[in-house]
Amino acid sequence: MLSSVRRTPVPRPGGPGGRAGPAAVPRRVLRWGGLGLLAAALLLTAAASLAIGAEHVPPGKVVSGLLSPDDSQSSLIVRELRLPRTLLGLAVGVALGLAGAVMQALTRNPLAEPGILGVNGGAALAVVAVMSAFRVDEVLVYVWAAFAGAAGAAALVYLVGARGRGGASPARLVLAGAAVNAVFTALTAGLMLLSPRTFNGFRFWQVGSLGGRGMDVLPRVLPFIAAGTVLALLLARPLNALGLGEDAGRALGARPGRTRALGAVAVVLLCGSATAAAGPIAFLGLAVPFIVRAAVGPDQRWVLPYSLLLAPVLLLGADIAGRVVAPGELETGIVTAFLGAPLFMLMVRRGRTRDL
Amino acid sequence: MSRTLRAGGLSLRFEPRSALVCGVLALVAAGAAVLVVGSGEFPIPASDVVRALLGQGDRATEFIVTTLRLPRAVTGLLAGLALGLSGAVFQSMSRNPLGSPDLIGFTTGSATGALLQILVFGGGAVAITVSSVAGAVLTALAVYLVAYRPGGGGVHGVRLVLIGVGAAAMLEALNSYLITRAELREAYEAAFWLTGSLNGRGWEQAVPLSIALAVLVPAALALGRPLAMGELGDDAAQALGVPVQRTRALLVVVGVGLVAAATAAVGPVPFVALAAPQLARRLTRRAGARLLPAALTGAALLACADLISLHLPVAVPAGVVTGVLGGAYLAWLLSTRKGTT
Numbered sequence: 001m002l003s004s005v006r007r008t009p010v011p012r013p014g015g016p017g018g019r020a021g022p023a024a025v026p027r028r029v030l031r032w033g034g035l036g037l038l039a040a041a042l043l044l045t046a047a048a049s050l051a052i053g054a055e056h057v058p059p060g061k062v063v064s065g066l067l068s069p070d071d072s073q074s075s076l077i078v079r080e081l082r083l084p085r086t087l088l089g090l091a092v093g094v095a096l097g098l099a100g101a102v103m104q105a106l107t108r109n110p111l112a113e114p115g116i117l118g119v120n121g122g123a124a125l126a127v128v129a130v131m132s133a134f135r136v137d138e139v140l141v142y143v144w145a146a147f148a149g150a151a152g153a154a155a156l157v158y159l160v161g162a163r164g165r166g167g168a169s170p171a172r173l174v175l176a177g178a179a180v181n182a183v184f185t186a187l188t189a190g191l192m193l194l195s196p197r198t199f200n201g202f203r204f205w206q207v208g209s210l211g212g213r214g215m216d217v218l219p220r221v222l223p224f225i226a227a228g229t230v231l232a233l234l235l236a237r238p239l240n241a242l243g244l245g246e247d248a249g250r251a252l253g254a255r256p257g258r259t260r261a262l263g264a265v266a267v268v269l270l271c272g273s274a275t276a277a278a279g280p281i282a283f284l285g286l287a288v289p290f291i292v293r294a295a296v297g298p299d300q301r302w303v304l305p306y307s308l309l310l311a312p313v314l315l316l317g318a319d320i321a322g323r324v325v326a327p328g329e330l331e332t333g334i335v336t337a338f339l340g341a342p343l344f345m346l347m348v349r350r351g352r353t354r355d356l
Numbered sequence: 357m358s359r360t361l362r363a364g365g366l367s368l369r370f371e372p373r374s375a376l377v378c379g380v381l382a383l384v385a386a387g388a389a390v391l392v393v394g395s396g397e398f399p400i401p402a403s404d405v406v407r408a409l410l411g412q413g414d415r416a417t418e419f420i421v422t423t424l425r426l427p428r429a430v431t432g433l434l435a436g437l438a439l440g441l442s443g444a445v446f447q448s449m450s451r452n453p454l455g456s457p458d459l460i461g462f463t464t465g466s467a468t469g470a471l472l473q474i475l476v477f478g479g480g481a482v483a484i485t486v487s488s489v490a491g492a493v494l495t496a497l498a499v500y501l502v503a504y505r506p507g508g509g510g511v512h513g514v515r516l517v518l519i520g521v522g523a524a525a526m527l528e529a530l531n532s533y534l535i536t537r538a539e540l541r542e543a544y545e546a547a548f549w550l551t552g553s554l555n556g557r558g559w560e561q562a563v564p565l566s567i568a569l570a571v572l573v574p575a576a577l578a579l580g581r582p583l584a585m586g587e588l589g590d591d592a593a594q595a596l597g598v599p600v601q602r603t604r605a606l607l608v609v610v611g612v613g614l615v616a617a618a619t620a621a622v623g624p625v626p627f628v629a630l631a632a633p634q635l636a637r638r639l640t641r642r643a644g645a646r647l648l649p650a651a652l653t654g655a656a657l658l659a660c661a662d663l664i665s666l667h668l669p670v671a672v673p674a675g676v677v678t679g680v681l682g683g684a685y686l687a688w689l690l691s692t693r694k695g696t697t
Contacts, residue, residue, distance in 0.1 A: 111518070116525065175452065178459045178521045179630065179682075185528075186626050186679020189551040190672055196544045203543060207532040282525055331536070337529030344522040345502050348515060 038309040045316045049086040089210045089316040095225045095274035097311020098232045100285020105239040106263045114271040115282025117177035121184035122153025123275035139220040146276035151268045208281035208333025221273035228269030236300040281333045283340020374640045381652035388659035389429040395666040431557040432662045433655045434565045435618040440654020442614035443629030450517045456630040457615045460520025464527040465495025466619035475538045481560045485620040492616035552625030552675025554662045561621040568617035580647045625675045627682025
């Protein structure tokens, strides 16, 4: 199934909804079953995220901390630290996984990813710029800044990568993203280095992490993530048509221009709010659709919901691993980079170089 | 436009435009370096700088120029030279203007080595140089090994670059980890260094860098011809008698050496390696890898960036200036239809 890396998403006739033959029904049942299993895995991971950490809290205390809050230390840890962190992980995971899936479908490029393509970097730069220029702590202000940064970065990368003969090949888009990301990194560093005080404020922020974010962040970004999620899920069919290629899609009545525009809006909403909430986290958007496509094939009507459920499982898993692996916690963004980058390299290695 | 000079059995191809461009670039680089020496808390006019460099200035000026400020200017020139040259080598090998060492992890690996030394082991300037070189070499080795596929025609240029992008992302995460774990003052210094800066560079950086370049620059220039042939494609180059894989390995060694030497001295300055060869190509209007013009462009770029950073109202490291200039360069690449990959 790994050979599906280079394959453009083409819906199979025997897929869900298609009444191509007797085999269609069992596969559909299987996929719904898989979705159920993933949902169960998500619940388990969320429970683990509440229970595991530097301070040992027995399972009974976790439950009582949630249901009948008192002033004991374990109850406080569960309610004040782990619950917000877990909820944030769920929201950010959904956002990044879906953003990755939509980006890969839009660009028809399995290497497209909000971290590598600099979209998260653009959002982070905008947040740092707004925070250091206006000294505002109002979450909503830097959520909007993150949207502006993400949109600017996405537009810039696509313009750089898609120019010239042959349009945006996978390699060119990645390289354009790396170049644009390097600009953002330099500018972010320049802003951070203006004084040791600003530097101290941002050196933790610019490593993506679920821990240590304020309680007020999640409620502010949640409406945007919800909007982006709904938009992305509604785009499943048009994205399938886009996967057939420009001309074939148009012949089937698809409107590629509108699909691209709406898809870009979804990506910007999701990446912008995820970065505003947790800082830049890379590679989740790469790994999730990759694994999902290997399991359910290229049909976006399955890829998107599976990505939506798998991404928070992986993100919370990475977060838990970061809490356990190193003394004093490893930031989530570092764990995802260390797990995701080797996968990226493997995909490049397996890809046929003719296309690269 | 090229002319051939013949004298008996010897013949030399001579390109007037390239020679002119190289001359102008060298002048720009030297001029910027002189102005860098003249800038600071105690400004010195350019004429006095030149007089002091020739040994005809007064004592105080001479002390400020040769002991305090000259090493910074020299380090900037040499590091820019090395970055421009290595950028030309890697871009030509990957046949892609974006395949420069600052995007594909070699610079980041070099920075990781130095950061480990600064923050964890607490070594001095020499130790930082050594571990910075080790970081670049290990990264390059790892990238090269992962990109190598026996059945897939050895190391393919673009695959090498993409693997490098992945490695860079991983190493950047490691660098952030190191920065967040360190004490604020140390971390601030390390972050300054990570951006690429010429502040406080002395002869202890300039001398090892010039020794390294004395070996690496002639080696790179000697490999210029097989490098240019490699741009025709692996098969064509093979047919012309170039041992493709061996040449590529040698070029990687030289290119990585150049990056490592430069990074050890000034930190991972972004975009000089990316932009210099491209600018040089447009200035000389010659296709392909022009190593000498690229090297001189790199030197001019870094010297000018340092000059700008010295005259900005806020203390900004030279790496931020090159980062912003790199962004402008990318935008320019966008606005012209020619600069396609």
